Amino acid sequence: MTVTEITKRISESENADWFKSISVILKYPHLNEEITLKGATSIYRYVSNQAKGWSEFDEPLPNELLISKNYFETLRRSIANFIESHSKGINNNLDYYWNNDIQRKVNNPNGSVFNFDSPETEFLLKLFFQEQNLFTGAYNYIIGSINFNSKQSFLGAMLAYEFTQKNASEITKRRTAEKPSITRMKNDFELMLSEVDNQLITHLKDSSDKFQEYTKTIDEFKGNKEKLFNDWFINTKGDFKTFNSDSNTKIKDLENTYEELLRLKKPAAYWKDRATTLKAEGWKSTYILTALVVIACVTLYCLLWLTPEGMLASFLKGESSAIRWSVVYITFISFLAFGIRTLNKIAFSSFHLARDAEEREQLTHVYLALIKEEGIDEKDRHLIMQSLFSRADTGLLKEDSSPTMPSDFAGKLMNR
Incomplete structure (x- = not known):
């Protein structure tokens, strides 16, 4: 399902207020990042964008990063199925189903999850495609699982260290300084998207309610006019039948009289x-x-x-x-x-x-x-x-x- 379809489905739901109020916190401790999303539409947009971004990589991904791709794809399908199943009718147990179906998957991923557009992902993918033997050491260093069981692991960890430490080089200093700012901007942007989504859902719901009311008014007006027309048609039909019957009777009487006149005119x-x-x-x-x-x-x-x-x-x-x-x-x-x-x-x-x-x-x-x-x-x-x-x-x-x-x-x- 697309974001537009999700928005329309929520706006037409009787539980629209609940869908606008739910929120999740996506925590990436290995990335020192935390994203707060409010509203089902914003959550679905973020997860869908991540799943779409991971699917656009043409070259084969390492197994460590395939976990992130599968995680976002699975979470996207789960959210879409949840909205599809619970947007119809009134349900008082939505919190329970949400925590059991969605929140549990958010809180318990099967491994370390990376955003497709994070600097760490870009660094790891570049290292994987250029120096594949150093990828495992760098990946373990970033997720906090250091294991120097080989020279390649050590060198990969050193490269990850230079990437993450601010005093390693001028480039890493700049990245380290800009990373909190970028993270705040992303969070603020996601919050703004959540507010826009909620406003859009509210507007669509109000428009849908007004449209339903207007449709109901039109249907009532149509029904009244059809009733008036049917009553008029029935009365007119009855009058016409009466007129037709009387006319036929009079015509028949006149024909009989005329026939009698023709028979008795000569006598x-x-x-x-x-x-x-x-x-x-x-x-x-x-x-x-x-x-x-x-x-x-x-x-x-x-x-x-x-x-x-x-x-x-x-x-x-x-x-x-x-x-x-x-x-x-x-x-x-x-x-x-x-x-x-x-x-x-x-x-x-x-x-x-x-x-x-x-x-x-x-x-x-x-x-x-x-x-x-x-x-x-x-x-x-x-x-x-x-x-x-x-x-x-x-x-x-x-x-x-x-x-x-x-x-x-x-x-x-x-x-x-």
Whole structure:
């Protein structure tokens, strides 16, 4: 893991304050150096830089210095695993796990540890690559394990002595004088890095919290808008379904009404024309009837008041001529009475049929209106259709009746 990933992981952790507060002291007694690091990010940065620095040496390192390389690499992996494992959720035993997993490795390295950028490391590596047989004596002298078991060990220790003692040469004096200052600068720099890391973690955590709050606000706003939209959509959908259903029903009713209108338009027009024709025939028969009545009255008047004297005498004498005229007159009056009676029945029958046709026309319009307003059921439809298409009583025949239509035929007519 990189330092950036470690910083982000800590800033998002609920234990961020604890990770910012932990500290370690790296002691290098053989180097007369002690480094204090505060904050998990600063500790990881320092260890990671040391591991990276040791890994950048191309030439093979001596086994004594491989201890330092392995130490920092192992410590880096341990810190990364610790942060990865304990940065999620709240853990009240972090001190225990830290001391058991990390602090124990810091305090108990498997040998003397050197920083890759320390002057002693540079001296030992240069001596190893130039005078490898003197390396062991110099290394033992620096770590405080002096053993002059050979000439090379002694010479290596002497070189290390000149390197470390201030009065050995002008160069070593300068290095010895500058070393405490450099050490303080390194410690101050590490402390400043720790403060910067903690500030960065605090800033990232605050930003993360604000971002989460802002995200939560957006999610709530989005949820409210989605709820409003869903409610509006559901209501609109319900209204649309109702409107669509009502519209389809009205359209269907209008189609039914239109179909009924098309079926009954011709009969209604026929009944209207038929009523007009029957009225004309009725008035015509009435006029002829009136004329016959006038003729009958005139002839009776003439017979009674204008009868010749000879005819009356023949009646009194019982002559055959009188009987003959009587038979002729009676026959004439009989035919005249029969014509008047027939014309009377024709006239009244015409007026009756005209009125019946008018009523059928009006009943047709009423029936269409009832269909439009849905104010008629199937039973009433059968009754109305039977009334519309039943036979009318003409009055010309004795005991003339008006039988109703068969129900099945009326049903077929309505369902066409």
